[in-house]
Amino acid sequence: MKNQISLAQGREYLAIPGPSVMPDAVLQAMHRPSPNIYDGELIDLVPTLARDLKRVAGTNHNVAIYIANGHGTWEAALSNVIAPGETVLAPASGIFTYGWAEMAEGIGAKVELLDFGMSSSWDMDRIADAIRADAAHQIKAVLAVHVDTSSSIRNDIPALRALLDDMNHPALLMADCIASLGCDRFEMDAWGVDVMVTACQKGLMTPAGVGFVFFNDKAQAKRAEMPRVSQYWDWQPRVKPKVFYQYFNGTAPTHHLYGLRAALDMIHAEGIENVWARHEHLAKAIWAACEIWAEGGALEMNVTNGAHRSHAVTALRLTDGRGTPLRQFSERQLGLTLGIGLGMEDHAGCFRLGHMGHMNGQMVMAMLGGVETAMAALNIPRGSGALEAAAATLAIKP
Amino acid sequence: MKNQISLAQGREYLAIPGPSVMPDAVLQAMHRPSPNIYDGELIDLVPTLARDLKRVAGTNHNVAIYIANGHGTWEAALSNVIAPGETVLAPASGIFTYGWAEMAEGIGAKVELLDFGMSSSWDMDRIADAIRADAAHQIKAVLAVHVDTSSSIRNDIPALRALLDDMNHPALLMADCIASLGCDRFEMDAWGVDVMVTACQKGLMTPAGVGFVFFNDKAQAKRAEMPRVSQYWDWQPRVKPKVFYQYFNGTAPTHHLYGLRAALDMIHAEGIENVWARHEHLAKAIWAACEIWAEGGALEMNVTNGAHRSHAVTALRLTDGRGTPLRQFSERQLGLTLGIGLGMEDHAGCFRLGHMGHMNGQMVMAMLGGVETAMAALNIPRGSGALEAAAATLAIKP
């Protein structure tokens, strides 16, 4: 950028669907010396994290903390309840269910995959057919991605629970809330979820590097029957450690724990219901702009039905395929980094807006204003009044 | 905010006309142990700061660094060249010239004040009259505020220099660039400025606490004739110290110096001409929006002539006087803090946008988007298409 004029020389805004914007309080909390890992405040800290993570997830059961990213928690969760040769059902809306399913195959599971494409949420009838067909209860778990970050589809977890219950199918309901926890409403116990995985770098507002596996008694019963679980992935000592190091099977991720403490403090100070309401309100402002842009015929929202859209990420498509120049203009001329298209056949034309976690009204206007500017720079046809429509939505007092 | 829904729970944006948004690199540089103040790297650092500050100011002469805010540099500069009983001429556009003039009175000077109101830049004819009337050369200095942060007026320093030259008046030309340095074009030597004062927390992107007095040989000649200059304000040892502590008349402002080093590195990596061009381009985008809002009849730009407007701050007025609720909505519901009206008779209706220093396109859209939202929330009449007009301006590749 040196010796070139750019309008990007200011505070950078990373508006991708994870990692999200890290709060100052979190970064401050991590800027500290290493603590003792055998004695003292760290030992007292970890149980408070478990307690407050469970409040965010809406569960009274267990949470194991892993030094791992979201993919790691996929493998961790599966390793505790799925033995080689067992079957999982994977209803896929977007690409991440594929990823989780491949993880399952990697540990020797058989995968029955239902593909609902990149723009539709689950077809409950087809899932029902698959469950119904499994009279022998070969399916040990259903891998349910709550929000798919690539497509911005949000699936209906309670409906899936009802379906399993109606059919008296004993499969574990395993949810991936990596993109949704702390953004979209999720209530583990009330919704009957048996295992839930998530990671810290999105709605939990902590730099990437720590992941979580929540599980209930039904899941633990399946764990108890497993022929073998690798030591590192075993969730048992992590939730009931005899000595502190077992929480993490070795050295604790010290600085992340302090950052997470600060993030959880923010979430519970705001109140999880308020966090969800904020994300919904901000998402509606974003959609209001997108719908108007879409009138120009060159931009589409990937998920047409708002009821199936995440409040944390919005996937968009430029029909002329110019997603990359749009993102480049935004980043290089404005200081706004948008998410790339992921998993779409026409991914070059796609881009994504992340609006998860530490996110407020002025950030929404920066993001949308940046997109408007970049579309103007590229002469992309679009409806007029999009930004004002977003502003009008934000103007409604929540 | 606890237990109430708000859309402000994200990254806060302080969009006031100083302090400006601090770059991460600056804050990182300041997060460090204290250095030795008698030996080592700090001793080598300070001359590089002086060198690079002078490059920003466009001067080959001298700069004295003070642990002080901008007001402190007013007193420091005056104390070196104006003795009790001497006269200064103070042409005032906005309130800060009044502040400087009171400082002059505080050290015993006589002040001849010309008031050009809160919305107009200098009337050069009236200044010429005042200079012409001073045949006896009682006026020892003209206090010239380059950009007035309260009114967003930018005055024409080269024209003032020309006027003094034309009339062969020996008064020092003393410029206040607190709000303009590193934002609006300023060239000390080329423009014939004898003394210039500024501070670190605006275009220089460093947390408030350090100020600067630049001066040339003519100013030093006046200094040499002074009957007495207080030790702390004396600029002589600060520019030619025999021992290091004299740079600061005592302990150095250690952490600020590291922060300033990082800020100067950013400015010179971008290039000062590019910095000015960026501020101009961003300002024009802001004005484009304001002009459209103004069509609704309820909002006015304080300075009507764009040629006299700062590129670093824009003062606005709501004719219905609702500046305070506008700012409150913006801060509490959106996370965007706007500047208060300052010095205006109808200050309750006024507010200001700061766009100085570490400032890019997405920040402009956040700021304008926030104002649009707040006006929508308050049902303030405004022209439509303001945000799109700003975006269209930003879309032009600089």
Added chain:
Amino acid sequence: MKNQISLAQGREYLAIPGPSVMPDAVLQAMHRPSPNIYDGELIDLVPTLARDLKRVAGTNHNVAIYIANGHGTWEAALSNVIAPGETVLAPASGIFTYGWAEMAEGIGAKVELLDFGMSSSWDMDRIADAIRADAAHQIKAVLAVHVDTSSSIRNDIPALRALLDDMNHPALLMADCIASLGCDRFEMDAWGVDVMVTACQKGLMTPAGVGFVFFNDKAQAKRAEMPRVSQYWDWQPRVKPKVFYQYFNGTAPTHHLYGLRAALDMIHAEGIENVWARHEHLAKAIWAACEIWAEGGALEMNVTNGAHRSHAVTALRLTDGRGTPLRQFSERQLGLTLGIGLGMEDHAGCFRLGHMGHMNGQMVMAMLGGVETAMAALNIPRGSGALEAAAATLAIKP
């Protein structure tokens, strides 16, 4: 501590054998916004880390980076080369070989364990016997802990290599350098190590949370024959990713990567040979004090033969069993936290000094001075002149 007089109210010194003291440059580098994980500087950064990690390890082969602690790298490494039912040989000096061996059992391996106690390094004859007895080459790998953090024993890796070579045994030589890398001399390729694991929070001076598995072509050949390797642990895509996210099987540990970059810069600016020499010199100063204290009959160094002692950690024993009060006095009255005894039968009487990573002469004197003070407070008999002996060693210009 409130409202009680304590001499601990100053900068805390965590002198345990990991995590070590984090350099300011590392913490500063981590205090930053999240970067884009699909494009930009992070993508360029990771290959430089791999390159410079390999320079620290003395290898031209491969390194896979895991979001994991050291225990995680144990499982990761084993998962790539040991199939269920295969055998590993584990010669144990101290407790960590036991930990690694249990990890091996956790993935289904058979373990042949040789126990050399808590105070002696490997008995090469007994290892030779075990290798010789394995004419059928059932042993697929030898788990070789270079430095055991619990006992402070350092084992002779080149001798083990020579032994395997002499007997033409094809087992992989797998080294655990968690406590030694960046402290004690280690040269992976020159020493014929096939797989090496380590983590970031000791000699690599980065907050806990990232681990590394280095491997050569022979190890990769064994990997290629594996019936199945779990996706998350698979090292192949991590060293030859087709797309960036495969480096980490998902989201990168963004902030740790910046911290690690700063740490590697420090190591290579100093020079790895100098790093090793510094650790050796500091260790000798520590031992000089310990030997004199030991003259009092109440304190023993756990490893009597200096040739088998780590330069990164020193395990000590109070024969009267008062390790805990010693550590408590040191922490609560002086601000110095010592390591607990680990794995010893008489662990209550043991304590450990960590001297790894970001470690200099004044820190050695603080640590030893704290121990001297605590022993004085507890009236523990000790030889006199220990601190002066350490100072005399440090006084020798390296």
Added chain:
Amino acid sequence: MKNQISLAQGREYLAIPGPSVMPDAVLQAMHRPSPNIYDGELIDLVPTLARDLKRVAGTNHNVAIYIANGHGTWEAALSNVIAPGETVLAPASGIFTYGWAEMAEGIGAKVELLDFGMSSSWDMDRIADAIRADAAHQIKAVLAVHVDTSSSIRNDIPALRALLDDMNHPALLMADCIASLGCDRFEMDAWGVDVMVTACQKGLMTPAGVGFVFFNDKAQAKRAEMPRVSQYWDWQPRVKPKVFYQYFNGTAPTHHLYGLRAALDMIHAEGIENVWARHEHLAKAIWAACEIWAEGGALEMNVTNGAHRSHAVTALRLTDGRGTPLRQFSERQLGLTLGIGLGMEDHAGCFRLGHMGHMNGQMVMAMLGGVETAMAALNIPRGSGALEAAAATLAIKP
């Protein structure tokens, strides 16, 4: 240092008598965005700082906060109560009284200076003579340096107060507590001090850049009679501001205020009596070592009478003049930076230990251990057992 072996490559310890070691909590608090300076939390913060600064100083009267170093507070304090032509009495033990006296001359005062050399505290008889001789009450203030940082002399302020009272002399008693506040006991109101100046970078543990002037009603009465006080130095609006900016005569030193808040929280959590007791105990440990070193005949404590020694700084002298090589060895080989000799005729042989503020037992041992090591390296004769003597002192439970 590159490519050379050094034992200094670890955490640096700056053991000079100011700036002191900054606590992490203070640096963390300063690593944050700029706040609004017209509204919000900063406006609420400043009165709490004034309140808690006064608790540290032992006064119920006033404190004005200046963006300035200690020298700046000298000029600020004088400017409020001493008019040109008025006289101050300056009893000098060490060099800083000279500095303050020159400041007084710089504002036009006459100075009557009493010189007690570099190693002795005030001779109260000579001061009494000077006061007695001033029957006309020409002396308007006595400039009383509590602790002189160059010499480590601590003067007896209550005795000076008693002397003035006994002689019914109305001069203001002005104390410089720059090196003592928050270290050595000081009770402004109980001791009858009228004006006190200090700065933030020593016992107040905040990066250099803010200073303080405390004053009582008697001082304010003198202020009220002043013919003119410069606006920037005027303390009146700073203690009773009508609008917030008057606290600082312009922009607030935003980040320092947050740092100071954290530092004051630490001081009051510990308790100021405990802070004093800690400094005294640590000082005695340091002196115990110095006294034994001194037995070798090559090292002297500058102040022989412990009752007149500061608990915050210790000035030492090597009779062979090798202060500089001692400090260089310590810094370059050990990572410990000692204070230079200041103001002594034989300053090359002198050095100083700072032990102020964020200071605990392990730091004392690091500092003394470093000195012992450096003396060993230079073959400086010294008594043996110095470090053990310090340890024995620290071992006594306070």
